[in-house]
Amino acid sequence: MYKSFVTLVLLLSYFVGQTQINTLAEDAQISIITIGPGDELYDSFGHNAIRVSDPSNGKDLAFNYGTFDFTTPNFYLKFGRGQLPYALSVRPYKSFLKNYIAEKRWVKEQILDLSYGEKVTIFDYLLNNAQPQNRAYQYDFFFDNCATRIRDVLVANLGDKLAYKDDAYAPRWFTFRQLIRQRLDWNSWGSLGIDIALGAVIDRTATPWEHQFLPDYTFDSLKTATLTKNGKTTALLKQTTTLNEAGSRNKKTNFFLSPFFVFLLIGISIVYITVKDSKVQKRSRWLDGLIFLVTGVVGMLLLVLWLGTDHTATANNYNILWGFPLNLFFCSLIWSSAPKKWLRRYVFFLIITLALLTLHWSTGVQVFAPALLPLLIALFIRYFYLARYLKD
Numbered sequence: 421m422y423k424s425f426v427t428l429v430l431l432l433s434y435f436v437g438q439t440q441i442n443t444l445a446e447d448a449q450i451s452i453i454t455i456g457p458g459d460e461l462y463d464s465f466g467h468n469a470i471r472v473s474d475p476s477n478g479k480d481l482a483f484n485y486g487t488f489d490f491t492t493p494n495f496y497l498k499f500g501r502g503q504l505p506y507a508l509s510v511r512p513y514k515s516f517l518k519n520y521i522a523e524k525r526w527v528k529e530q531i532l533d534l535s536y537g538e539k540v541t542i543f544d545y546l547l548n549n550a551q552p553q554n555r556a557y558q559y560d561f562f563f564d565n566c567a568t569r570i571r572d573v574l575v576a577n578l579g580d581k582l583a584y585k586d587d588a589y590a591p592r593w594f595t596f597r598q599l600i601r602q603r604l605d606w607n608s609w610g611s612l613g614i615d616i617a618l619g620a621v622i623d624r625t626a627t628p629w630e631h632q633f634l635p636d637y638t639f640d641s642l643k644t645a646t647l648t649k650n651g652k653t654t655a656l657l658k659q660t661t662t663l664n665e666a667g668s669r670n671k672k673t674n675f676f677l678s679p680f681f682v683f684l685l686i687g688i689s690i691v692y693i694t695v696k697d698s699k700v701q702k703r704s705r706w707l708d709g710l711i712f713l714v715t716g717v718v719g720m721l722l723l724v725l726w727l728g729t730d731h732t733a734t735a736n737n738y739n740i741l742w743g744f745p746l747n748l749f750f751c752s753l754i755w756s757s758a759p760k761k762w763l764r765r766y767v768f769f770l771i772i773t774l775a776l777l778t779l780h781w782s783t784g785v786q787v788f789a790p791a792l793l794p795l796l797i798a799l800f801i802r803y804f805y806l807a808r809y810l811k812d
Contacts, residue, residue: 444543445476446536452570453482453517454639456526456666457603461610463525464603466635468570471513471529472543482516483546484509486566488559503730506559508569510550517663524667530642533658535649542577549573560732562596562622562630567638581647582656586628589640596622596733597787599634605673606790612679615789616718617725619737623786679791687794694798694805703809709755711802716748738786741777742796744770754806764810771803 455467470483487509520527534542548554559565574582594602597618604611631637645656675681690711693704723745725734750766753759774796780786788796 443477444472444474444479444536444540447476448472448474448479448539448543449531450534450539450542451529451531452638452642453663454528454530454635455520456636458523458525461604463523464610465600466567467520468567468635468638469516470542470546470570470573472546473513480513481510482513483550484511484516484566485557485569504559505556506565507555507557508546508550509555510546521664525664526662526666527664528639529661529663530639530657531659531661532656533647533654538578542573545573545577558730562633562733565633567635568633570638571632571641578647581649583646583648583653584628584641585644585646588644589637590628590631593625593628594631595624595787596626596630596633599626599631603634607675607678607680608673609679612789612791615787616739616743616792617722617737618733619726619735619739620780620786621735622733623784679789680794683791684794687798690795690798690802694802697809698805701809703806705755705757707802708806709751711799712747712751712754715743715799716745716751718743719745720748736786738777738780739788741773741780742792742799744773759810761810764807767803767807767810771800771807774800774803 449472451471451473453469453471455469457464457466467486469485472479472481472483474480485508486506488504488506517527557564557569597615600614600622601611604614626633628641632641642657643660646653647656648654690707693707697704719740722734722737722740722743725731726737726740746766747770750763753763777788777796781788
């Protein structure tokens with residue numbers, strides 16, 4: 421009898437708990453949380469999440485599509501190949517907010533003006549999405565991330581009632597690369613790495629819809645978004661609140677440690693050695709071998725990113741025109757004191773690839789990292805001297 425009573429109490433407690441989790445009071449609110457940039461490269465573009473606040477039922481939850489698990493088997497391999505799954509996580513909103521306040525990042529909340537039925541529909545959708553079998557998704561920085569997921573949740577549940585005013589939040593359309601550069605200093609190592617690793621596919625103009633891969637564009641798009649119900653159009657937003665102001669941070673970088681200055685020194689060194697070689701009609705074999713080794717390794721990495729991963733943005737990468745993979749295989753040959761005569765034709769081919777790179781850059785097929793310019797000029801001068809030297 422006692423055991424039966426205890427079992428009944430436990431069952432009732434379970435069902436009551438489930439009811440409290442899966443229901444919303446009429447005064448519950450759903451809002452979009454936007455977080456500003458942080459200090460790290462992966463924080464530079466901000467973040468979005470969905471908040472469900474239901475004080476009547478003691479709920480205040482943050483639904484975050486930007487989480488991944490460091491314990492995932494072969495974590496770094498999957499990350500490098502673009503196969504690392506991201507997931508929707510759910511946590512108490514206070515602890516979620518506390519983390520970004522500690523990082524001194526601005527946080528803004530946009531409360532949505534929804535009917536009770538719309539709130540329940542979105543909440544049920546999020547709960548279903550948070551189930552273990554549904555929470556993971558294949559992350560893509562440009563087309564499926566924490567910001568685009570927020571947009572897609574609203575579209576999936578509000579349908580044709582929801583409308584965005586493209587000319588209001590994206591009056592001028594940018595390429596994906598331009599959008600990235602708006603948020604990164606061009607003369608930073610992070611910007612340089614992105615410009616080298618990502619190909620020509622990000623140099624096309626993004627549509628206003630695609631601009632929303634950035635959290636602040638998602639934020640701006642909601643400002644003028646509308647809902648049309650029963651022939652009446654109203655604003656999607658009820659209220660916008662700043663929850664935390666951005667703290668002061670020192671993001672100034674030392675110019676003498678910047679990519680442009682480093683490559684300027686490298687470029688000047690290559691040109692200086694080339695001029696010196698030209699005066700004495702000799703060749704610094706170690707320099708040619710080192711150039712072929714470094715550019716060959718870079719080229720092989722670019723080739724792997726292009727053909728050996730699932731990253732959509734690393735395809736058609738014409739940085740391979742200066743970081744040429746075959747240089748790695750010709751490294752020992754160019755280092756030789758008695759190089760083969762046909763190597764001159766190969767060096768002339770490298771000059772042509774640099775000319776093609778210039779053409780691609782000038783016509784906008786692909787925009788390259790400005791910090792690389794001193795190196796590219798120096799490579800052209802060195803290859804030209806090398807071709808002339810090998811002729812003799």
